[in-house]
Amino acid sequence: MPPKTLQELLSQINTYLHNKYIWDASRDDSIPRLFVAHMTLVGWSLLISVLIAFPISLLIVRFTNLYLPAISVAGLLYTVPSLVMFSLLVPITGLTETTAIIPLVLYAQIVLIRNFVAAIRAVDPVLQDVGRGLGMSETQLLVRVTLPLALPVIIAGLRVATVATIGLATIAPIVSYNDLGSLIFNGFQPFYPAQLVVVAVLITLIALIADVLLLGVQRLLSRGRALVVAQ
Amino acid sequence: MNLVSLIWAYVHDPANDFGGHTHDFLLVALWSIAMSIIIGVPLGIIAAQNRVVAFLATSLSGAGRAIPTIAFFGLAAALPILGLNDRSAIIALTLLGIPPILLNTIAGLQGVDNTLVDAARGMGMTFTQRMVRVQLPLVLPVIAAGVRTTAVQVIATTPLITFLGLGGYGEYIVGGIGRSTDAGTAQVLAGAIPVLALALLAEYGLAAVQRALTPVGLRKQTIPVAEIVADSASAEPGKGVMAA
Numbered sequence: 001m002p003p004k005t006l007q008e009l010l011s012q013i014n015t016y017l018h019n020k021y022i023w024d025a026s027r028d029d030s031i032p033r034l035f036v037a038h039m040t041l042v043g044w045s046l047l048i049s050v051l052i053a054f055p056i057s058l059l060i061v062r063f064t065n066l067y068l069p070a071i072s073v074a075g076l077l078y079t080v081p082s083l084v085m086f087s088l089l090v091p092i093t094g095l096t097e098t099t100a101i102i103p104l105v106l107y108a109q110i111v112l113i114r115n116f117v118a119a120i121r122a123v124d125p126v127l128q129d130v131g132r133g134l135g136m137s138e139t140q141l142l143v144r145v146t147l148p149l150a151l152p153v154i155i156a157g158l159r160v161a162t163v164a165t166i167g168l169a170t171i172a173p174i175v176s177y178n179d180l181g182s183l184i185f186n187g188f189q190p191f192y193p194a195q196l197v198v199v200a201v202l203i204t205l206i207a208l209i210a211d212v213l214l215l216g217v218q219r220l221l222s223r224g225r226a227l228v229v230a231q
Numbered sequence: 232m233n234l235v236s237l238i239w240a241y242v243h244d245p246a247n248d249f250g251g252h253t254h255d256f257l258l259v260a261l262w263s264i265a266m267s268i269i270i271g272v273p274l275g276i277i278a279a280q281n282r283v284v285a286f287l288a289t290s291l292s293g294a295g296r297a298i299p300t301i302a303f304f305g306l307a308a309a310l311p312i313l314g315l316n317d318r319s320a321i322i323a324l325t326l327l328g329i330p331p332i333l334l335n336t337i338a339g340l341q342g343v344d345n346t347l348v349d350a351a352r353g354m355g356m357t358f359t360q361r362m363v364r365v366q367l368p369l370v371l372p373v374i375a376a377g378v379r380t381t382a383v384q385v386i387a388t389t390p391l392i393t394f395l396g397l398g399g400y401g402e403y404i405v406g407g408i409g410r411s412t413d414a415g416t417a418q419v420l421a422g423a424i425p426v427l428a429l430a431l432l433a434e435y436g437l438a439a440v441q442r443a444l445t446p447v448g449l450r451k452q453t454i455p456v457a458e459i460v461a462d463s464a465s466a467e468p469g470k471g472v473m474a475a
Binding site (some may be wrong): 002003004005006008009079080081082083084086087088090091095096102113163164166167168170171174175176181185187188191193194196197199200201204207208211 | 294296297298299300301302303304305306308309310311314317365386390391394395404408411419420422426427430434
């Protein structure tokens, strides 16, 4: 029943939160299980996103001409509405976990590539020259000088991508990947306002907590150095 | 039958009411974009006058990015009196659409060279005159960039109104997913193609509007500002990205 007043909505929410079934981890559709499914999807997507965006960024730093084409393609992909992207993949990859992961990976590219490139470019070239002067190889230079210095800005990009991916993963139930988003999709028909509110707030909180945690990591890694945030 | 003729047949079948779904989709999307502009621009003008308010508006818009798009519909529909109807959908999409316009209006106004505002003040212009004759013309391209981001984002999210039982192209997409036949794929495409086309039209069409609004002498300087602001507001797909 749709609530008529705010009090009624709040009491419905209270009843929902005290429903022991939603917390019963032995049920597939319980909040703990769906939370794990949600974070698994987000984790895999981010891992694959970074594994793709990182080498592309290194290439762009080396071959500057690649920047515009890479960013244009990533930008075009980003303009594709999520429901369209998910639905167009179904005839190709079916109703599988892969179909849920691919769009999340593609959407994250623009944010990650931009930040990774900016992070690496922001490293003082003098320090790299010092490394070279010490006789470091290109790989040593990358691993021991450039990356440690670029890491805080890289994490900053990862933060933005993480928040976005947690939100986007909510659409995955469209392709039959059940995560916290399915509680929202199931909350419309039949109409269950309390569930809609609780789950919406829950996913938002998860995204905000992930953001704060990564901000902590970023601060820790920057070790007091001023942060150059990429645009 | 090949896919193209299947889509063609699907769209022309009166039982699928393509015209009606197009109407439902456009009605909600256009109202939401219009409301976002009507609320976002004045709110931005007010917020830009005060650092604290501007900071609050910016932080709130940033935090809003953590809310999944489908959750906006859930939250709006759950509110008392609202429920599952097109008013809830438009409210949800408007809340989603305000931040890019609001942020760009604030950033644009704060970016106007203070000497220009001082000169206008020195000429005896009132607040309204300064705003209308000096600041807004300079800021218009930046606001247009925000409108572009909002339009793309709203169009990308409108298909979800089908879950509120409001029809639109999303109904075809959701109805066709999982039907592993060619007819199912045609049904998905009958919804996906118009949505994608509208999103691309908004992204690239409004980019042209944005360029046209930029005074010729300022084109080199203003556009990068607009892009940066538009980008920082776009952490979600469909929010549109620079295409400089």
